[in-house]
Amino acid sequence: MPTLTRRALNRATLARQLLLRRADLTPMQAVEHLVGLQAQTSHTWYMGLWSRLTDCRPERVSELLTQRRVVRIALMRSTIHLVSAADALTLRPLVQPVLDRDLFRNHTHGPPIRGLNTAELAAMGRKLLDERPCTPGELGRLLAARWPDRSPASLAYAVRNLVPVVQIPPRGVWGASGRTVHAPLESWVGAPQRTDPPLDQMILRYLAAFGPASVRDVQTWSGLTRLAEVLERLRPRLTTFRDENGAELFDLPDAPRPGEQVDAPARYLYDFDNLLLSHHDRSRVVTDGLRRQNLSPHGPAPRLVLLDGFTAATWTLTGTRDSATLTVRPFAPLSPADRDALTTEGGALLNFLAPGTSHEIRFTTQP
Secondary structure, three states, X not given: OOEOOHHHHHHHHHHHOOOOOOEOOOHHHHHHHOOOXXXXXXXXXXXXXXXXXXXXXXXXXXXXXXOOOEEEXXXXXXXXXXXXXXXXXXXXXXXXXXXXXXXXXXXXXXXXXXXXXXHHHHHHHHHHHHHXXXXXXXXXXXXXXXXXXXXXXXXXXXXXXXXXXXXXXXXXXXXXXXOOOEEEHHHHHOOOOOOOOXXXXXXXXXXXXXXXXXXXXXXXHHOOOOOHHHXXXXXXXXXXXXXXXXXXXXXXXXXXXXXXXXXXXXXXXXXXXXXHOOOOOHHHOOOHHHHOOOOOOOOXXXXXXXXXXXXXXXXXXXXXXXXXEXXXXXXXXXXXXXXXXXXXXXXXXXXXXXXXXXEEEEEOOOO
16 A cells, blocks of 8 residues: 655645645635535635635625525534535535534533423424524524523524524625524525435545545544444545555545645635644644644634645734734744745735735744
8 A cells, every 4th residue: 555655645635625726716616626614703714715716706705605605504523614505405414413412512502401302492493593593692582481491592502503504694794794693504595405415425525625534534524423434335436545654544546646746835824724624633734833832722723824835834914994914923934935935925815805905024933
């Protein structure tokens, strides 16, 4: 079985993630190729598309939301993802066990829900949201009329996990703001969930966007367990490798694996970029330099910079109505070439995030 070096694995993953070369795809095509973007923040995920596409106009992406062609919904890992409406209807039934598990293991919301008839709770939540989209606070107060001895916030959270609901615009629309308001997925997009969702196809799509990958990688991305038997079933359709630690990696035979000699450009990642969250072994991208930062798992998610394909710095954006400053904090001294590359890519990023303002790029050391 061939061995893929860490650098070769890095290049293959970047190619699948459209981060090795920007792709000439529409936003919809990119969202579907990537099997969605993690999108629990209302807007930073737009940058994930900008980093990957040759032409990304945020107002056109917003139109996909307002036209109900894409939605923001809890899916893999019980986190909010931006996916096409068709993928939401297919993926949500597949990952429903993840959301069920999250509900009852949640330290805040699990205990107040124990002992409830969840089927009745889900049916009432769906009925209320079909009548009128609600914020979680509004929904919780309505549900508390039926279950007055339970936490309203926990009742609403349970419905979010038990019933496929989407966060509707204007939340998530570029240049707009709005509270989190939920509506049932099927009512919102005017179509039913799939009754026979293809698990094998979901895993093949994961490999196309994130591979080569181990069983544990697929499970980390999806939140599902016991996937070894599924990959074993798919083995005749796949090719296999070993990583430098001896772990078996599965892949699509014809997927791009450009080789470790290919150059990787400087890239700015958004705070919840799936590149950093979708593998059990993150060493294909994450460096010791990042690990030494001792970033709190409970603090704000860092926005990271890739140099030569690997995490090399964090970045922040500050500004006023008239100016914007991009501050890069590298983990190690930068070469002149790397500094130039980050300046060029950073200037393009500022033009995307803060058009019509004066721009400044600063390099500083980590505190």
